Amino acid sequence: MTMTLATKKLGTVTYTQADIIHFPEGLLGFExxxxxxxxxxxYHKLLYFLQAISEPDLCFILVYPCDLFPNYKIESDFSYPYTHHFAIVTHRELEAQTTVNLLGPIIIHKKNQTGWQIISSNNAFSTRHIIDIKNHAKSDQKPLLKLTSSQPLVSSLTP
Structure with a gap:
């Protein structure tokens, strides 16, 4: 059965029950x-959005950290095969920078649609690694979002 979700950031999103990812423990700060x-x-080849179903205003921007940092490795007691690893992106307009949290990765098991946020013990990375998203945009498409100041971790649409 197809469902729709009217979101503040991404407009109307169509999805099925199979598309829903369950986070048994929620995310840090959003348990x-x-x-x-x-x-x-x-548009931005590297970006994904993690849209909350119960909170249409809550949408995290994600990237595959290994696409930006080839040496990135999660160090944790967490071990689960067949997972995808993401990192949360934050844009701070006052600091004119976009950063990625490499110490609190999002792990998604696509086979059973389950996700977790864990804490990596890899001291080589931080919660605010600077990245340049603009270099990864496709020039022939209109952006789905514009990185502007907002609450940390939340995306904003272009007008």
Whole structure:
């Protein structure tokens, strides 16, 4: 059965039950929000969105950390095969920088649609590694979002 979700950041999103990713423990700071959709951004080649289903205003920007940092490795007691690893992106306009949290990665098991946020013990990385998203945009498409100041971790649409 197809469902729709009217989001503040991404507009109307169509999805099925099979698209829902369950986070049994929620995300850090958002422990009560358990169900999300993972949406690929076709403009910024590296970006994904993790849209909360129960909170239309809550949308995290994600990247595959290894696409930006080839030497990135999660060090943790967490071990689960067949997972995808993401990192949360934050844009701070006052600091004119976009950063990625490499110490609190998001782990998604696509086979059973389950996700976790863990804490990596890899001291080589930080919660605010600077990245340049603009270099990874496709010039022939309109951006789905514009990185502007907002609450940390939340994306904003272009007008």
């Amino acid at each position: 009560t929000i358990k169900h999300y959709l993972l949406i690929k951004d076709n």
